[in-house]
Amino acid sequence: MMLIEGPKERAKGLSSNRQKNTNEKEEQCEPVECSVLPPKTTYLVLRFAPGIDPQALQWLIRKIKTPREKGGGELLLKRQPSCDEKKGAVLHVSASAERISEAAEHLDLRLIGQNEPLSSSERRFIVLHELMQGIRALPEDHHVPGYPTARLYNGQSIVEVFHDVGLLESFYPLHNKENLRRLRKLWYCNFFQHQPIDEIRAYFGDAIAMYFSFLGFYTTALLFPMLLGLIQMWFSGPDSLLPAFFTILNSFWVILFLVLWKRHSNCLAYSWNTIKMTGLDDEPRASFRGEMGEDRVTGRILPQYPRWKSFVKMYLVSWPIALVCASIAFYIMLASFWAEQTILVWGTMQEDGTQMKPDYAVQALVMIPSIVYTALVFLMNYYYRKLATRLTEWENHRTQSQFDRHRVLKLVVFEFVNNFMALFYIAFVYQDLEMLRYQIALMLILLQFLNHFQEAIIPYFLLKHARKFSKLFGGTEKKKKDHDSDASSSEDDATKPLIPAEDRTGARLRRRQNSISLDSKSRSGFFSVLSDIPELDDETIARQTVDEGERDEYESTYDDYLELFIQFGYVILFSSVYPAAALCAVINNVLEVRADAFKLCRVTRRPIPKRVKDVGAWQRAFEAVGVISICTNCALLYLLPGLRESLAPGASELNWALAAGTLEHALIGLGLLLYLAVPSQPEWVRVALARHNFQSTRALKLG
Amino acid sequence: MMLIEGPKERAKGLSSNRQKNTNEKEEQCEPVECSVLPPKTTYLVLRFAPGIDPQALQWLIRKIKTPREKGGGELLLKRQPSCDEKKGAVLHVSASAERISEAAEHLDLRLIGQNEPLSSSERRFIVLHELMQGIRALPEDHHVPGYPTARLYNGQSIVEVFHDVGLLESFYPLHNKENLRRLRKLWYCNFFQHQPIDEIRAYFGDAIAMYFSFLGFYTTALLFPMLLGLIQMWFSGPDSLLPAFFTILNSFWVILFLVLWKRHSNCLAYSWNTIKMTGLDDEPRASFRGEMGEDRVTGRILPQYPRWKSFVKMYLVSWPIALVCASIAFYIMLASFWAEQTILVWGTMQEDGTQMKPDYAVQALVMIPSIVYTALVFLMNYYYRKLATRLTEWENHRTQSQFDRHRVLKLVVFEFVNNFMALFYIAFVYQDLEMLRYQIALMLILLQFLNHFQEAIIPYFLLKHARKFSKLFGGTEKKKKDHDSDASSSEDDATKPLIPAEDRTGARLRRRQNSISLDSKSRSGFFSVLSDIPELDDETIARQTVDEGERDEYESTYDDYLELFIQFGYVILFSSVYPAAALCAVINNVLEVRADAFKLCRVTRRPIPKRVKDVGAWQRAFEAVGVISICTNCALLYLLPGLRESLAPGASELNWALAAGTLEHALIGLGLLLYLAVPSQPEWVRVALARHNFQSTRALKLG
Numbered sequence A, B: 001m002m003l004i005e006g007p008k009e010r011a012k013g014l015s016s017n018r019q020k021n022t023n024e025k026e027e028q029c030e031p032v033e034c035s036v037l038p039p040k041t042t043y044l045v046l047r048f049a050p051g052i053d054p055q056a057l058q059w060l061i062r063k064i065k066t067p068r069e070k071g072g073g074e075l076l077l078k079r080q081p082s083c084d085e086k087k088g089a090v091l092h093v094s095a096s097a098e099r100i101s102e103a104a105e106h107l108d109l110r111l112i113g114q115n116e117p118l119s120s121s122e123r124r125f126i127v128l129h130e131l132m133q134g135i136r137a138l139p140e141d142h143h144v145p146g147y148p149t150a151r152l153y154n155g156q157s158i159v160e161v162f163h164d165v166g167l168l169e170s171f172y173p174l175h176n177k178e179n180l181r182r183l184r185k186l187w188y189c190n191f192f193q194h195q196p197i198d199e200i201r202a203y204f205g206d207a208i209a210m211y212f213s214f215l216g217f218y219t220t221a222l223l224f225p226m227l228l229g230l231i232q233m234w235f236s237g238p239d240s241l242l243p244a245f246f247t248i249l250n251s252f253w254v255i256l257f258l259v260l261w262k263r264h265s266n267c268l269a270y271s272w273n274t275i276k277m278t279g280l281d282d283e284p285r286a287s288f289r290g291e292m293g294e295d296r297v298t299g300r301i302l303p304q305y306p307r308w309k310s311f312v313k314m315y316l317v318s319w320p321i322a323l324v325c326a327s328i329a330f331y332i333m334l335a336s337f338w339a340e341q342t343i344l345v346w347g348t349m350q351e352d353g354t355q356m357k358p359d360y361a362v363q364a365l366v367m368i369p370s371i372v373y374t375a376l377v378f379l380m381n382y383y384y385r386k387l388a389t390r391l392t393e394w395e396n397h398r399t400q401s402q403f404d405r406h407r408v409l410k411l412v413v414f415e416f417v418n419n420f421m422a423l424f425y426i427a428f429v430y431q432d433l434e435m436l437r438y439q440i441a442l443m444l445i446l447l448q449f450l451n452h453f454q455e456a457i458i459p460y461f462l463l464k465h466a467r468k469f470s471k472l473f474g475g476t477e478k479k480k481k482d483h484d485s486d487a488s489s490s491e492d493d494a495t496k497p498l499i500p501a502e503d504r505t506g507a508r509l510r511r512r513q514n515s516i517s518l519d520s521k522s523r524s525g526f527f528s529v530l531s532d533i534p535e536l537d538d539e540t541i542a543r544q545t546v547d548e549g550e551r552d553e554y555e556s557t558y559d560d561y562l563e564l565f566i567q568f569g570y571v572i573l574f575s576s577v578y579p580a581a582a583l584c585a586v587i588n589n590v591l592e593v594r595a596d597a598f599k600l601c602r603v604t605r606r607p608i609p610k611r612v613k614d615v616g617a618w619q620r621a622f623e624a625v626g627v628i629s630i631c632t633n634c635a636l637l638y639l640l641p642g643l644r645e646s647l648a649p650g651a652s653e654l655n656w657a658l659a660a661g662t663l664e665h666a667l668i669g670l671g672l673l674l675y676l677a678v679p680s681q682p683e684w685v686r687v688a689l690a691r692h693n694f695q696s697t698r699a700l701k702l703g
Helices: A007-023 A029-037 A053-064 A097-107 A120-134 A158-165 A178-189 A197-206 A206-235 A242-273 A307-348 A360-395 A400-430 A435-472 A475-494 A507-514 A526-531 A539-550 A560-573 A579-605 A619-638 A641-647 A653-677 A683-702 B007-023 B033-034 B052-065 B099-109 B120-134 B160-166 B176-189 B199-205 B205-233 B242-271 B307-348 B360-397 B400-428 B433-473 B477-493 B508-513 B526-531 B539-550 B558-573 B581-603 B617-639 B639-647 B654-678 B682-700
Strands: A044-047 A076-079 A090-094 A147-151 A168-171 A293-294 A299-302 B044-048 B075-079 B088-095 B147-151 B170-173 B290-293 B302-305
Touching: A007 A053, A029 B199, A044 A120, A044 A539, A053 A076, A053 A158, A053 A526, A090 A120, A090 A539, A097 A120, A120 A158, A120 A197, A120 A299, A120 B205, A158 A168, A158 B639, A168 A539, A178 A197, A178 A579, A197 A206, A197 B539, A206 A242, A206 A560, A206 A579, A206 B639, A242 A619, A242 A641, A242 A683, A307 A360, A307 A400, A307 A539, A360 A400, A400 A435, A400 A560, A400 A619, A435 A560, A435 A579, A560 A579, A619 A653, A653 B654, A683 B682, B033 B477, B044 B120, B044 B539, B044 B654, B052 B075, B052 B160, B052 B526, B088 B120, B088 B539, B099 B120, B120 B160, B120 B199, B160 B170, B176 B199, B176 B581, B205 B242, B205 B581, B242 B617, B242 B639, B242 B654, B242 B682, B307 B360, B307 B400, B307 B508, B400 B433, B400 B558, B400 B617, B433 B581, B558 B581, B558 B617
Parallel strands: none
Antiparallel strands: A044 A090, A044 A168, A076 A090, A293 A299, B044 B088, B044 B170, B075 B088, B290 B302
């Protein structure tokens, strides 16, 4: 692999790059035209709130079109046909090929010397980046025109402010039907093949490719415990030694899986050129607040905020709050168990003080605490997500990956308590292994499969159905479109479910808090503002824009990772008592790949591409569960009655506990050694990075 | 701190650098002369074996003097006055200021933009580096002339081969009396002040500065457990809760100490510009074997050896052997305990089957196993060190720091077994806490203080005494020198102690194995070879060369770190039963700083400077002991009778054990969180590194 090249080759590479770019199907214009006329491709759709003050809209449009050197975005705009102020303006953002390759240079998307054309997701990433990061408030911009309360400080991302206060309802890239069809064929239409990670990345971006790569790696890795589980199910009697032996094997498996995944993700990050993202030199989040100042790393003028302040906020405020919430959830769980027991005792108590078999009424009553608890967990989850997002927002992390990491960590602790504490309680307080097995099986089989329905299949049919419905009632094509766009813009308030699926990254949350009341009375100048912009002349794209505007947003990979995390917990935490778990998980995951892929391709809007170098906080979360699983399984071995009788029939309770404790310490110690012994970067990545460092340091010295 | 500068400033910086260099006291020649005439400074002394074939000597001398472009070292040589073939030739190696600054440029000794003059240790490091790394066998060199068995492969370090086969007896830099006096005044003559780490580094190099920095940091950190220990000793009754409370505090202390030291050492490594040494782009060891080939990182022609082969050798051969050795040591310890018990039982058994008080004969007999064990440990240590060095040599690690790391890891495991397993046995098998206390006190107080004597004070007096002795018998100054140089060169074989202190890095070991029999019959041409080289005209330096040749070599920091490691173990592993340990350690360390400093300045030869970025494997070794200490202390709490009675008088054995186990898990879990929460590089180092990366990547792109 060539890493270095002279300026000549680079220039050549660039021009060939540009040529290839423009030769692609998606860009159907000639290079010369591109810089003059807006190209056909819509990279992003901006949907504004109905009733937005035309002044504000005009101001933003001017900012977007103004050249770079005057502090604008230098991007190209077209308007959606039949915009109307009641439904809000819809604009198509595009950029010239030159503008995109310039920005790409600056963004370090590629390894030096890699001259492949920019992928479809990369071009969308660039345009989004230029829109959000490139257009920042100048010192003379004090507030959004027409909205004195929407204050701007010097250097703030203007589009982010529009989004925060609710003037910009949403922004999304459009699907490319041709590419999507190709991708689907490669991906989930054929059942028995590897996932096309490179193609997924080219279409959806790094974050989603990383998720599917992890899902594939994890599922393949699960084949080993699945095999062990099958052997254990078939060959194991009640007093077999297999559980002990397999606990040892599973412990090593979990460590190996975690460290090998880390290694694999480093390979991916290297070839995606994200491995060097340190949180210091990559781009700040659009909503990162701080004094404008010279960046200590890049020397550019960017918002600056001391990192120690984030740490102080995090450790002194956020984490204590998060831990209090987790404790409350824990106590609610205890209360539910207590209520269940109390009802059972009370309901089966006979007058003579003995217990009878619970009758139907009691059986129904006993279920009440569980139902109440489930509802409470649902509600708590909803509010806790909001809280965690707000806290993390308030901590003011510089980059998106830091933000995601710290938000996910807070959420994961809470989810851990909600999902696993009840199982811990059943296993180690009740010590009822039958009930434990039943619970795990229930969760794994029922909930996971229901998930697919809830995630992909139901939303898809709803979407299909909604279209049929609207077709029945709307008359002409024209009317239908209007109706749809109307519905989708008002849907946010009217048809919102109790807990909206899209309320996840907090964008909407913030929008609510800061939102400005929009008076929908007609304003003069709305049409004159839009008439400055050429109308989109592609009927198909226009229709697609409306159609995809109706779809749910795919906000982040959080829920998908969370699902795997919870599954991983069920599989590994209690593997010695429920060996069939891995089998369920494998079957589920084979379907999960398809369900998630289907969801992304057919159900949701095309997601906004994100650059990532790893799975973020999930690595730590999985590692934590891995280590905890060694402890729980050793504790379960201690509880398994058959094992004790066959291994050490005469041992005292204390000695048997000591034996389990010793096994646990040995496994954790050996696991740690294994973890440290496997280098987390393969040799070729280390060599390539060292070569890059060597060559660049030499270049710096010479230059 | 300025990191970047244009080529102009750099050129200016360089020339001023050179000027400053030459203005220094040590270099007493003008810049112009330096490149023409050999400067006065002796950077290194080479002492050849008596009886070396003049052909070989002449060949090496020519290699050393040949210009760089012809594959030589381009270094300057002088000969020691009154060299004679019976005593072996002694050469003084020097280099022109230009040669040194050229090599310094190449070696990346400084942060870019840092223009301080090269320190005394850095100049010695550079000359050594050019001698060992710069002079490599050419394709036409098949063996050392005159020694057909001393084969050379293309690219092998020639000086290393001379050293390996015993033709080059030793090489060492000379002390600079003036600088040494200044350093001693700053360092250990004044009792109450910080160590002058920068000055130590300038004189002795990174490795030794890192050791003293660690010693200082560790001793300061020990003040906290010392304070806790004092409180516990004064206020704690037999059933006090203090041990439990202080175990918790000590657990957090140990984690904090380890992570803060890592942080601190990263600061040091950054300012020493060694932080980016990855083992891939820094220089290979002189004895690194491999096919000559283009380096994948630097593109230079260097020996290449696939890293996976080292890993295979390490994990499949070396570590199994090391673990078998450690197990043997463990079983010998068990055997010694068993023998002791058996003798005691046998000796006190009365005819009626009851035990009597042991009489003196039995008491003496009982000591035999301990004495035999101690002697065995001594011997095992000696042979195991050789073995570990050979194994690590055979693994063929590329860089010195990798070699050191893997050698130290092997040794540490063995030392851990030898030093602590007996204590574990007493604590957890005998469960005799009184005996444990007694053992720790004995080890800490007696052995540590004896160490100072053995290490520094006795060798110093022996050295002084030897001089007086030789003065009494030798007549003139001239004769004395001859005598000394004779004695020192034959000392290796005749007066060698049973286990030579200098047999530590294996250099001598390898020399022995491969050594070539030297016939001491007179050879023609010895004088004609040496007469090509100018004689050293400084009487003082000549005398100093002989004097310092007599001294012991300071081979590495290994023994010093080992001492601290063992002490750390005694202090922290059993801190809940012997709280006074930290106090002993602090007192010992305050003396240790002085003893080690004294040893380096007055007793041993000036050490060969080494570049390091951290304490190497010791970080992991201390971390391991830190984690183990949490386990042992919780186990000791379980054994403490007073604590149980006051905390949980009615608890069953099992519940009390579970409580201790829970405490242990909680402490390890929280400790891990603490360890992860503290970033191992301070923000300013991260920013500076990111800035360097950003700027150098940009330079590479532009260049």
